[in-house]
Amino acid sequence: MGRAKGVVGWVGFAVWLLVASFVQRVSSHGKQPLARIAIHETVSALDARVNMKASPSILGARGENVEWVLLEYSSPNPTNDDWIGVFSPANFSASTCLPEHRYVIKPRLCSAPIKYQYANYSSPAYVSTGKGSLKFQLINQRSNFSFAFFSGGIDKPKLVAVSNTIAFASPKAPVYPRLAQGKEWNEMTLTWTSGYGIAEAEPFVEWGHEGGEKMRSPAGTLTFDRRSMCAAPARTVGWRDPGFIHTSFLKELWPNSVCSLGINENLCQSRSEFERLKEIFLGYPLGHKLFNSSYIWSHKYRFRASPFPGQNSLQRVVIFGDMGKDEVDGSNEYFNFQRGSLNTTYQLLKDLDIIDMVFHIGDISYAIGYLSQWDQFTAQVEPIASRVPYMIASGNHERDWPGTGSFYGNLDSGGECGVLAETMFYVPAENRAKFWYSTDYGMFRFCIADTEHDWREGTDQYKFIEHCLASVDQQKQPWLIFLAHRVLGYSSDKLYAEKGSFGEPMGWESLQKLWQKYKVDIAIYGHVHNYERTCPIYQNICTNEEKSYYKGALNGTIHIVAGGGGATLSEFTSLQTKWSSFKDYDYGFVKLTALDQSNLLFECKKSSKWKSLRLFQN
Ligand SMILES: *[C@@H]1O[C@H](CO)[C@@H](O)[C@H](O)[C@H]1NC(C)=O
Ligand SMILES: *[C@@H]1O[C@H](CO)[C@@H](O)[C@H](O)[C@H]1NC(C)=O
Ligand SMILES: *[C@@H]1O[C@H](CO)[C@@H](O)[C@H](O)[C@H]1NC(C)=O
Ligand SMILES: *[C@@H]1O[C@H](CO)[C@@H](O)[C@H](O)[C@H]1NC(C)=O
Numbered sequence: 112m113g114r115a116k117g118v119v120g121w122v123g124f125a126v127w128l129l130v131a132s133f134v135q136r137v138s139s140h141g142k143q144p145l146a147r148i149a150i151h152e153t154v155s156a157l158d159a160r161v162n163m164k165a166s167p168s169i170l171g172a173r174g175e176n177v178e179w180v181l182l183e184y185s186s187p188n189p190t191n192d193d194w195i196g197v198f199s200p201a202n203f204s205a206s207t208c209l210p211e212h213r214y215v216i217k218p219r220l221c222s223a224p225i226k227y228q229y230a231n232y233s234s235p236a237y238v239s240t241g242k243g244s245l246k247f248q249l250i251n252q253r254s255n256f257s258f259a260f261f262s263g264g265i266d267k268p269k270l271v272a273v274s275n276t277i278a279f280a281s282p283k284a285p286v287y288p289r290l291a292q293g294k295e296w297n298e299m300t301l302t303w304t305s306g307y308g309i310a311e312a313e314p315f316v317e318w319g320h321e322g323g324e325k326m327r328s329p330a331g332t333l334t335f336d337r338r339s340m341c342a343a344p345a346r347t348v349g350w351r352d353p354g355f356i357h358t359s360f361l362k363e364l365w366p367n368s369v370c371s372l373g374i375n376e377n378l379c380q381s382r383s384e385f386e387r388l389k390e391i392f393l394g395y396p397l398g399h400k401l402f403n404s405s406y407i408w409s410h411k412y413r414f415r416a417s418p419f420p421g422q423n424s425l426q427r428v429v430i431f432g433d434m435g436k437d438e439v440d441g442s443n444e445y446f447n448f449q450r451g452s453l454n455t456t457y458q459l460l461k462d463l464d465i466i467d468m469v470f471h472i473g474d475i476s477y478a479i480g481y482l483s484q485w486d487q488f489t490a491q492v493e494p495i496a497s498r499v500p501y502m503i504a505s506g507n508h509e510r511d512w513p514g515t516g517s518f519y520g521n522l523d524s525g526g527e528c529g530v531l532a533e534t535m536f537y538v539p540a541e542n543r544a545k546f547w548y549s550t551d552y553g554m555f556r557f558c559i560a561d562t563e564h565d566w567r568e569g570t571d572q573y574k575f576i577e578h579c580l581a582s583v584d585q586q587k588q589p590w591l592i593f594l595a596h597r598v599l600g601y602s603s604d605k606l607y608a609e610k611g612s613f614g615e616p617m618g619w620e621s622l623q624k625l626w627q628k629y630k631v632d633i634a635i636y637g638h639v640h641n642y643e644r645t646c647p648i649y650q651n652i653c654t655n656e657e658k659s660y661y662k663g664a665l666n667g668t669i670h671i672v673a674g675g676g677g678a679t680l681s682e683f684t685s686l687q688t689k690w691s692s693f694k695d696y697d698y699g700f701v702k703l704t705a706l707d708q709s710n711l712l713f714e715c716k717k718s719s720k721w722k723s724l725r726l727f728q729n
């Protein structure tokens with residue numbers, strides 16, 4: 112790092128948790144293939160005196176993919192144990208199955224509900240009046256919905272009544288587009304979900320400058336079946352048909368802000384703001400061409416092309432891990448511990464005009480084998496991911512499963528073993544089952560490691576990391592950032608402290624040689640659900656006394672834990688670690704702003720309130 116690099120103004124806060132691993136055990140639940148029997152025939156507790164009515168019965172009449180439904184119900188024997196499950200497909204099986212995880216005591220039905228809520232939730236008088244109502248938000252996810260009323264609590268559910276069916280007008284519609292950087296800097300990829308397979312329609316993206324010529328880029332289509340899952344619950348009660356996932360490659364894009372680059376300056380100056388914006392943004396709908404030549408279109412969206420490597424313009428990147436999803440209607444689902452997730456999503460949205468790219472570095476949806484939750488997650492992040500590249504890394508909750516090649520043999524993926532993450536999101540990796548990749552964004556180079564595969568010296572991943580760090584021209588791209596899910600650097604998290612390792616064993620021991628040699632200033636991790644920033648450190652020793660404004664060579668790497676995207680916070684150890692510069696037990700995320708080739712602004716933002724203390728700005 113020859114030139115003066117000012118790193119980092121802190122909006123000081125930061126760090127997050129490790130609900131790390133659900134230590135899970137699969138109990139022997141035998142070979143129950145989901146009982147494919149209509150609910151009305153299987154359950155004897157049906158009570159005709161319990162009434163349920165859901166309205167409206169047709170959703171999305173004007174193309175909406177997210178809608179609210181009012182459910183009204185009454186029961187002659189109301190109790191606080193009554194609850195309501197949201198099911199899709201509507202004809203679910205209500206037979207009970209044993210719980211598969213020791214730590215999860217939730218509805219034990221053979222068809223998992225998408226979510227559920229207690230009957231008394233918004234009707235405090237329910238137990239005395241027997242009358243109640245709930246508002247649920249539903250998203251378009253390819254099948255019809257029904258609501259089922261249970262007594263007996265979530266441990267011993269007894270089906271009492273089923274509502275009328277609710278349907279989206281266009282259940283197979285193309286939905287939830289997510290942008291990602293392609294393998295080349297001038298390629299953007301678009302991935303989305305629909306109910307249209309290739310036997311029925313051709314998927315494509317129609318894109319171009321607003322008012323300009325439109326291009327059509329075809330898309331590839333992926334899907335998978337139950338047998339692609341490694342185990343339960345993904346293969347059993349958590350299974351839900353994923354529909355079709357399409358990815359299109361939009362190639363040869365111009366770098367963003369052509370006018371701001373001084374190209375054709377005269378031309379640019381003569382244009383109105385409106386015309387300039389038209390030039391900067393590319394608009395698109397997703398499309399499916401049916402074989403009878405009629406078209407199905409999605410909503411319209413827009414995005415900007417990425418800057419070319421080394422481009423000197425303002426570049427703003429947000430990074431966090433472990434966000435998960437949550438339900439705006441307050442309802443619960445199986446892995447119900449990501450209650451900070453919506454705040455983070457809302458803060459990102461509020462600021463989306465000053466964010467160019469997002470990295471969600473592992474522990475993405477926390478579906479953990481309940482596949483419906485991936486739809487919910489992609490719906491939640493749609494307003495972000497449809498506008499700026501949404502880049503992911505693989506975490507333990509996407510990948511880990513014993514005997515499937517993951518570095519850790521625990522049960523954290525709920526049997527998904529990486530299949531959902533690698534299908535639902537595109538990353539420009541050589542092999543999408545191995546999640547390491549590099550991506551350039553103007554003055555940034557990001558090297559993204561996959562902590563769920565071995566990274567130690569001698570492995571393919573180690574070679575990749577070295578190549579990624581070594582192959583960048585740091586004169587043009589000085590902001591070389593290392594990203595990974597688990598903490599390969601340093602963390603004062605309680606669980607890591609108890610192990611005595613203050614990070615993932617064999618993390619910095621294996622990689623610090625590379626970080627030092629290639630002058631990696633900043634490494635950012637998730638996994639631990641809090642925020643922490645270290646001093647620049649090498650071989651366990653702080654190499655620089657400065658705490659907030661860095662100039663010149665750091666002689667070490669600043670390690671940042673930014674795993675407070677939304678999952679339940681992780682406690683810090685009470686031990687005072689000498690390398691810790693800043694800790695924050697709260698939800699939030701990190702923002703890096705490359706101002707130019709010698710100034711980088713680092714900010715950590717809380718999800719609950721948007722406050723940016725700009726300590727430094729050059
Ligand atoms: C629900 O209906 C679908 C489509 O008709 C069918 O394939 C499936 O087996 C049914 N499921 C159950 C549990 O009855
Ligand atoms: C509603 O039911 C739940 C679950 O049984 C219970 O924890 C809660 O206290 C009840 N709420 C009211 C207002 O009674
Ligand atoms: C979904 O519901 C609609 C409207 O009630 C109905 O026409 C359609 O057949 C249902 N689809 C399935 C697969 O049951
Ligand atoms: C093509 O097929 C779709 C779906 O079956 C139908 O809704 C549409 O009306 C058909 N269009 C034409 C032009 O026949």
Ligand SMILES: *[C@@H]1O[C@H](CO)[C@@H](O)[C@H](O)[C@H]1NC(C)=O
Pocket residue numbers: 654655664665666
């Ligand atoms: C970093 O290392 C160089 C070369 O060893 C040394 O000259 C410089 O003073 C060090 N910088 C700091 C901040 O310690």
Ligand SMILES: *[C@@H]1O[C@H](CO)[C@@H](O)[C@H](O)[C@H]1NC(C)=O
Pocket residue numbers: 450451454698718719720
């Ligand atoms: C979300 O933010 C609000 C303030 O905007 C705060 O009151 C609430 O506690 C936050 N939720 C979580 C789970 O942190």
